[in-house]
Amino acid sequence: MSWVSSRDHGNGATRHEHRLSMSSRAVPLIEIGAARALFLQHHGLGSLPSGPAKGQALSDLIEDLGFVQVDSVNTFARAHDHILWSRRQSYKPASLRWLNDRARGVFEHWTHDASVIPVSFFPYWRLKFERDRAKLHSRWKTWHGGQFHSEIDGVLRHIREHGAVCSSEMSEKRVEKSTGWWDWHPGKAALEYLWRSGDLAITRREGFRKFYDLSERVIPPEHLNARYEVEAIIDWACTAALDRLGFATSGELAAFFALITPSEAKAWVTQALASRRLAEADIQGCDGKLRRVVLWPEVLASVDALAPIPKRLRILSPFDPALRDRKRAERLFGFHYRIEIFVPEAQRKYGYYVFPVMEGDRMIGRIDMKADRAEGLLNVTGFWPEAGITVGKARLARLEAELDRAARFSELDRVVLCNGWLRAAA
Secondary structure, eight states: OEEEEEEOSSTTOEEEEEEEEOOSOSSOEEOHHHHHHHHHHTTTOSSOSOSOOSTHHHHHHHHHHSOEEOOOOOSSSOHHHHHHHHHOTTOOHHHHHHHHHTSOOEEEEESSSEEEEEGGGGGGGHHHHHHHHHHHHHHHHHHHOTHHHHHHHHHHHHHHHHOOBOGGGGOSSOOSSOOSGGGOOHHHHHHHHHHHTTSEEEEEEETTEEEEEEHHHHSOHHHHSOOOOHHHHHHHHHHHHHHHHSSBOHHHHHHHHOOSOHHHHHHHHHHHHHTTSSEEEEEEOTTSOEEEEEEOHHHHHTGGGOOOOOOOEEEOOTTOTTTSSHHHHHHHHOOOOOOOTTSOGGGOSSOSSOEEEEETTEEEEEEEEEEETTTTEEEEEEEEEOTTOOOOHHHHHHHHHHHHHHHHHTTOSEEEEOTTOBOOOO
């Protein structure tokens, strides 16, 4: 099985005619253009970013994605808000706060990082709670000292009696600026431990400060009280991950939610292949190399019917689900991306927090932009096109239109293109 394709330009892309022909290969081959289309369709980037983005529609969008990563950097917008805006440009940050704080349609917890997760997934996170409790109980005692364990009961008692708290309320000693988990005060460590263990949940945020409360006061009872066996959780984690990835290795299935171990995912794949629940295929990377993956048989059968990806230009969050797995993104798009926040300024190649730019099914560059909220400006200091990408009048107009949309989303008055902002190809 192979795709009939013709060469396109930029990032090694191909334009697929969506015709499927049989070959003598034992395992079907999905060429790069089809792989990208399949991947983007499963990540909410296969259609125009239109439609409703509040209430049930927003809840459905987050469930389709599986989770949305939370991050504190706010040079343009918080990562979770940016991710949702990239898919529905009617989205407003207040809609997510309502969904979390009032409707309880989502909860905050850990995947590969802190994330907003559909609340219906909460019962499956109990496996993570149990494993984190066992892992962190002794380890954090070493990190945070003997006070950490003695704080746990006191923190729970305080919350039961007084309600939700943020970490600063539990600290006798204010630390001007924490440099990481190793210098947390005992109250903060106890809160985080109880949250990671599932005893507490985040009831709301004020600014970016988390307020913790007892899980039974935050999570709706139908989700709080549901219980599943480990085998059922492993099956759900792999199934739900594959539904959202389109195709994957067993390692990618385990890493998606970070609920189960790579060995558990590998055993699940082995059994599912043996029972013919899964199909195998070779995915072609942009460098021509092949990678063996699994996917649902019905997904494989529908590859030839994939709709083309709209040519819309989008400025993405560095934490966008389509780019979260940097190695996968590099294989599919030829796009090497690293955040340079922790790189000394003089050593940065691009900038402190540079945003990936996607056009259709290609990564065409990265842009350095920052909101000046006091002046109402979105300052653009640099755009670096990828090798082979030309910035003609039409593409420049599409980029400027997206910048205008970004400014409106961030409630800024206008875009300022700084001198020399259009840089040489990366």
